[in-house]
Amino acid sequence: MRLFLFILLTSFYLQAQTHFRINQVGYLQNENKVAVAFSKVPLTQKVYLVDAQTDKTVLTPKIKAVTNGNWGTFDYYYELDFSKIQKIGNYYLKSGDDKSTIFPIGTKLYAGIPDLLLRFMRQQRCGYNPELDVYCHQKDGYSFYGPMKDTTFVDVSGGWHDAGDQLKYLITSSYATAHMLKTYELYPNKFEDKVDALGKPGANGIPDILDEAKWGLDWLLKVHPDPKSLVHQIADDRDHAGYKMPDNDNSDYGWGANSYRPAYFATGEPQGLGKFMSSATGVSNLAGRCAAAFALGAKLWKYDAEFAARCAEAAKTVYALGKEKPGYQQGNSVKAPYRYNESTWYDDMEWGAAELYRLTGDKSYLDDAKEFALKSNTEDSWTVKDTTDHYRLYPFLNFGHFVLHELVDKDFQKKLESYYEEGIRYTLNRANRNPFKVGVPFLWCSNNFLSSLAGQLILFEKMTGSKKYNEYLLLQRDWLLGRNPWGTSMYSGIPENGEFPREVHTSLYALKKLEVPGGLVDGPVYASIYNNLIGIHLLHPDEFAEFQNNHVVYHDDLGDYSTNEPTMDGTAGSLLMMAHFL
Incomplete structure (x- = not known):
């Protein structure tokens, strides 16, 4: 009985988990700043923008449901606008126990x-x-x-x-x-x-x-x-x-x-x-x-x-x-x-x-x-x-x-x-x-x-x-x-501590595990293209499997020359x- 309840609660949590998607490099002070949140169940809790240094809430962004389409396996999408925040610093979005990665707001974010x-x-x-x-x-x-x-x-x-x-x-x-x-x-x-x-x-x-x-x-x-x-x-x-x-x-x-x-x-x-x-x-x-x-x-x-x-x-x-x-x-x-x-x-x-x-x-x-x-x-x-x-x-x-x-x-x-x-x-x-x-x-x-x-x-x-x-x-x-x-950058090594393509389809990575930053990968393709290309095979379990759909795919995998x-x-x-x- 306990095992059944554990499985049931775990399944519900996974269903209820809110995923946040932001620009990992960050947002310039005076520009629009709009993140996306999505889940398999309606978002019922408030979302907070939190100062990463103090862990104090600085804004409760207005949640706008997106009703003009979804992305396959998730049914509920929301826009989170925090454009009014212009103070330089590091922040994250939070709803319940779910958090986004930390991202900056600043002035020289693209330098380098x-x-x-x-x-x-x-x-x-x-x-x-x-x-x-x-x-x-x-x-x-x-x-x-x-x-x-x-x-x-x-x-x-x-x-x-x-x-x-x-x-x-x-x-x-x-x-x-x-x-x-x-x-x-x-x-x-x-x-x-x-x-x-x-x-x-x-x-x-x-x-x-x-x-x-x-x-x-x-x-x-x-x-x-x-x-x-x-x-x-x-x-x-x-x-x-x-x-x-x-x-x-x-x-x-x-x-x-x-x-x-x-x-x-x-x-x-x-x-x-x-x-x-x-x-x-x-x-x-x-x-x-x-x-x-x-x-x-x-x-x-x-x-x-x-x-x-x-x-x-x-x-x-x-x-x-x-x-x-x-x-x-x-x-x-x-x-x-x-x-x-x-x-x-x-x-x-x-x-x-x-x-x-x-x-x-x-x-x-x-x-x-x-x-x-x-x-x-x-x-x-x-x-x-x-x-x-x-x-x-x-x-x-x-x-x-x-x-x-x-x-x-x-x-x-x-x-x-x-x-x-x-x-x-x-x-x-x-x-x-x-x-x-x-x-x-x-x-x-x-x-x-x-x-x-x-x-x-x-x-x-x-x-x-x-x-x-x-x-x-x-x-x-x-x-x-x-x-x-x-939730990944499409440039190898950018940002330095973020989620970005690592197992890129190059000989330098395959033979030397050499990760050279700055390369823009091919990017997502229609599944109909991916499924009909010759010689593609993933070398590892798909880390993004939860976020793929039957329409568009992306893999951070050495074996996928079409997207990585x-x-x-x-x-x-x-x-x-x-x-x-x-």
């Missing part, structure tokens, strides 16, 4: 986070890797589809490994480079100088974000060796031969392990060395983003006039190549059908043309930018879609509209603003149908969508001066930092959001 993101970027470096202090992939690579004979050596060493694997893609590297440069241009006083150009400790008089962007520019110059050539990918999915350290790569592309890797030239035509062919039609997507990166590099690099001039010339020649071969180049695969399926390019050429006009004053670039903007409108954006293929509508943030905005008349400005706002409103409509008010579809790399949506909201505010979507922006940021069903693999471009793409809140 960009440094961690840049540390992760340095960990992704190919060539010389400062995190590991090793040199890798010095034989990149042997040419394919180039103007020379196949398997001719071309020096395309350097750049960044794309994610947990060790491929290198111009698709993502061009965006990461341009994004970092644009972020620095918008927030030039928010980045520190703690490492040198190689990423080793020690200031060199150059902000670290520019050091990292130049690492990208150096590689972009290598893959555009002459006006008619552009290398778009190094290696392919034959890389996926198990976990390995980058300086001891066991992948064999036909020349033995730890040796040469393919260097695929962009031709604008379908490519593939196996049965899985891409659907390429041109090179404008890559050329436009590279042109933007080169033009920004030429404008911002004040430390070496000769390097800046090389960037300026490369911006012009690669842009011309994009006009000569309109269309999109996709990634190449050999063993499996998974690739970067980008199929948009007007947005990229708009950005490249706008940056070239800012650099040169040549009106033909401005005319091009306006034409491309009208063609891209919102059709190139994932923000007005409920589903799309992997990286089909890339990049996930179109900087072109923002850059062009200050260069055109008021009527055209309104048009560009409407393109951004249409996407914002579409995602907001989706957000209003779930208790966390998150606005993205849970496709592969949903966290990249989230950081990009945050970026679009920030740029819209800068374009218009309107803060009408500021609360929505905060909720997207907060989701990434813990205000989500799993950190990406280089997603991390670089978060710098704008983090800088904004510094």
